[in-house]
Amino acid sequence: MTWVRLFRxxxxxxxxxIHFSMKxxxxxxxxxxxxxxxxxxxxxxISSRYDDSFIEWRFYAENEAAEEEEGELKIRWQIRxxxxxxxxxxxxxxxxxxxxKWKDNPEEWELRGNNLIxxxxxxxxxxxxxxxxxxxxxxxxxxSKWTNQADEWLLRDTDSGNFSMYTNYERxxxxxxxxxxxxxxxxxxxxxxxxxxxxxxxxxxx
Numbered sequence: 001m002t003w004v005r006l007f008r009x010x011x012x013x014x015x016x017x018i019h020f021s022m023k024x025x026x027x028x029x030x031x032x033x034x035x036x037x038x039x040x041x042x043x044x045x046i047s048s049r050y051d052d053s054f055i056e057w058r059f060y061a062e063n064e065a066a067e068e069e070e071g072e073l074k075i076r077w078q079i080r081x082x083x084x085x086x087x088x089x090x091x092x093x094x095x096x097x098x099x100x101k102w103k104d105n106p107e108e109w110e111l112r113g114n115n116l117i118x119x120x121x122x123x124x125x126x127x128x129x130x131x132x133x134x135x136x137x138x139x140x141x142x143x144s145k146w147t148n149q150a151d152e153w154l155l156r157d158t159d160s161g162n163f164s165m166y167t168n169y170e171r172x173x174x175x176x177x178x179x180x181x182x183x184x185x186x187x188x189x190x191x192x193x194x195x196x197x198x199x200x201x202x203x204x205x206x
Contacts (some may be wrong), residue, residue: 003021005189010189014201015086016018021042022169029052030142032200037142038060040063040064040184040188041061041062041069041091041179041188041191042061042062042063042182042193043059043060043061043178043180043192044060044062044068044177044178044180044192045059045060045175045176045178046058046060046063046073046165046173046175046176046178046195046199047059047176048061048173049074049090050071052067052176052206053206054173054174054199054204054205054206055074055075055078056072056073056075056078057068057072057073057199058071059070059071059072059073059076059091059178059195060076061091061171064095064128067075067090069092070091071089071091071092071094072089072091073087073088073089073192073195073196073199074087074088074089074092075087076088076097076099082205083174084200084205085100085103086098086099086100087099087196089143089192094112094113094114094179094188095113095142096111096112096114096189096192097113098110098111098192098196098197101119105124106128107122107128107202108120108121108122109121109123109165109193109196111189111193111196113189113192114187114188114189116135116179116187116189117135117136117175118133118134118187118189118190118192118193119133119134119135120132120133120193120194120197123141128157128201129143129144129147129150130142130143130144131143131197133166133190133193133197134190134193135187135189137185138160138186138190138193138206139158139186140155140158140163140190140194141157141158142154142155142156142163142194142197142198142203143155143193149171150173150198150201150202151166151167151170151171151173151197151202152165152166152167153165153166153202160182160183160185160186161181161182161183161186162179162181162182163178163179163180163181163182163186163191164178164179164202165177165179165194165195165198166180169196173199173202173203176198176199179197188193
């Protein structure tokens, strides 16, 4: 009986070690595989919440199953009338911040969210019609289609797909249509930064 108990004990310990080892191997695999099961999101529109103010926005996105979700983008310090330097966004469980990288310098912005940092800066000093946007891996150039008005924006020569924004009505910056046909290599956070750059540089500070 003693040898039987000893054999069973050794066998049980060995099985526990194998189970523990498999569990440890499974966790990294799950973390690697899970992102591929997350549905891609495509931006479709953004509208100011108020008719006479541009401090708060509602934006919309669809996933591959055509399920729509509403998000919000709003200025952080609403009690400070002249502080447009920091913004918060949220859509579902995704949230983050967009802020000027340097105080009082609207030529460079930084988005932080979902463990990503996305930067946006003007291509030329004091020219807010053309921007370079990057997450450190992928970069695109976003520009205003027209030099005398900011009703339409699009990407300049890119292999990452197409992205454009235009107002529902000419010279009315309260409502925008977003055409998001970007490749999967472009993160949702980069799309949010592009959307922000357009509305921020196409609306009055009020």
